[in-house]
Amino acid sequence: MPTVSELITYPIKGCAGVPLAEAGLTPAGLPHDRSFMVVNNQGVYRTQRRDPLLAVIRPEVSSDGGQLALHYRVVESLRIEVDTTSSRRDVDLFGAPFRGIDQGAAAAGWLSEVLGTDCRLVRVPPEHDRVADGRIPGTSGYADSSPLHLLSLATFNDLNERLAAAGKPPLPMSRFRPNIVLDGWQEPLTEDRVHRAEVGGAELGFAKLAIRCAVTLVDQETGAKAGPEPLRTLASYRRVPEGGVAFGSKFSVVRTGKLTVGDEFTVTEWTAGGAC
Secondary structure (H helix, E strand, O other): OOEEEEEEEOOEOOOOOEEEOEEEEEOOEOOOOOOEEEEOOOOEEOOOOOOHHHHHOEEEEOOOOOEEEEEEOOEEEEEEEOOOOOOEEEEEEOOEEEEEEEOOHHHHHHHHHHHOOOOEEEEOOOOOOOEEOOOOOEEOOOOOOOOEEEEEHHHHHHHHHHHHHOOOOOOOHHHHOOOEEEEOOOOOOHHHHEEEEEEOOEEEEEEEEEEOOHHHHEEOOOOEEOOOOOHHHHOOOOEOOOOOEEEEEEEEEEEOEEEEOOOEOEEEEEOOOOOO
């Protein structure tokens, strides 16, 4: 039976992840996951696709969610009180309209200095009611789509074996920015065949395959683009009919619970075609 080997939340969309030993799973995923987003002055989202330096900004959210710290190399860290009550502003995420609460001039100035372009920082408002699509839809913050990205070590190791066979260096797990990493399956891509599963008292429902983009080309330690891998190798065996290449799967939260590294991941229902 597979077990959870890693839990990672990404409080600011596009910024570095925060590893967790345990976490209460919310309807929108792991605590604070993609609850903040960097936007330009017009409210349009920024991601690593165009601003790869986001990768090396390390956010830190207090346990009660009331404070946010921003860390980046030699730039002095910034700590702010999280604003959840101020007036809302329009924000754009992949062309879809949402609302956000601006986190003030200090955060905007700090991010603008680091990224070298005009930035604002917004937070999901408490009334945010976005529902991401998929086979089993679910609530989501500012994530690309569904709230949980799950990737198995079997799938990850299979890719690195293919890279090695082609004389290419392995890639770290951080390139794929998963929320939940599973260890214990022997066959790669098994996560693609899960329909429903239980872990830590929570129930997860399969939403869709994770279609990979240029973010996977960004070195998450340096914030530099380092393509063409893994997209070139994934294109040789993971092209999907709807377009693009898939790697890992997206899940919705059907029932909340408490997740801990080491928890067993129990598949309760497989898709048509069955279990591995």
